[in-house]
Amino acid sequence: MGEQVRALQDDEFLNPGLFAVEYGEELWSTQTGEMGLSCQSCHGDASESMRSVAAGYPQFDEELGSLVNLEARINEMLTAYMDAPALPHESDELLSLTAFVTYQSRGIPIGVDISGEAERYWQEGQEYYTQRRGQLNLACNQCHDDLAGFNLRGDRISQGHVNGFPVYRLMWNSMGSLHRMFRWCNWAVRAEPYELGSGEYLSLELYLAWRSSGLPIEAPAVRP
Ligand code: HEC
Ligand code: HEC
Known part of the structure; x- marks a missing residue:
């Protein structure tokens, strides 16, 4: 990334992603749903209860x-514990709560569990990552491993790490989730994207989180 975007990300006052974190903090303590609860009612101070939580996601849930x-x-949490409706993907509310929870893990290295039941999803994600797709017939690894550092129509291709998500993309003029990025990368090779939150993208997310193992969380990152 260029100097300017880096400086924007590092500036606690100018990083536009921090507005999402602030809104998330507000939502954290706002009562919602039939039971009159807020996140705070059960989890208290997020800087303690949510510290390092995001570094372990995605994860396999035994019950679900x-x-x-x-x-x-x-x-x-909203549907099962608070009797509130689920938040739509890419809504300001869901992005902001996710950004706020992830922010509590800033500096903590990513470390997901790919043992046991999770292994099969990791495997699926790896297959997706290395499978050619779209009219351009390119796999994720062909850009993010083989061509990292090269330019694609004005964008410098990075190694495709996930420690900055949710991110503020200047190109989008808004926050976006990792799954929104996956859709963008699918479009870039003229492939049919999957749904936000789909099983395919969840497996891909696990694989990429494993691939980013040890990188400190820096969400909300700013991207060109
Ligand atoms: C009624 C109490 C209650 C409320 C309200 C509640 N939670 Fe939870 N939350 C729990 C319990 C219990 C767990 C652990 C069990 C589980 O994961 O299902 C948990 C787990 C979590 C986890 C995973 C922690 C981990 O270590 O993996 C996150 C993240 C979380 N809650 C966020 C939230 C957010 C954000 C809200 C508000 C939208 C919220 N919770 C509201 C009780 C609650
Ligand atoms: C044609 C090349 C190309 C392909 C193929 C491609 N991407 Fe990307 N990807 C990009 C470009 C360009 C960007 C924006 C610049 C950057 O951050 O790398 C990007 C961004 C990303 C980012 C964000 C990185 C960050 O730090 O913000 C992730 C994660 C990512 N891609 C994952 C994937 C995955 C998963 C696939 C396979 C489904 C994929 N990409 C396929 C070109 C590609």
């Missing part, structure tokens, strides 16, 4: 019998 990412966990 599926992989869950942070967005899905937050929606589970």
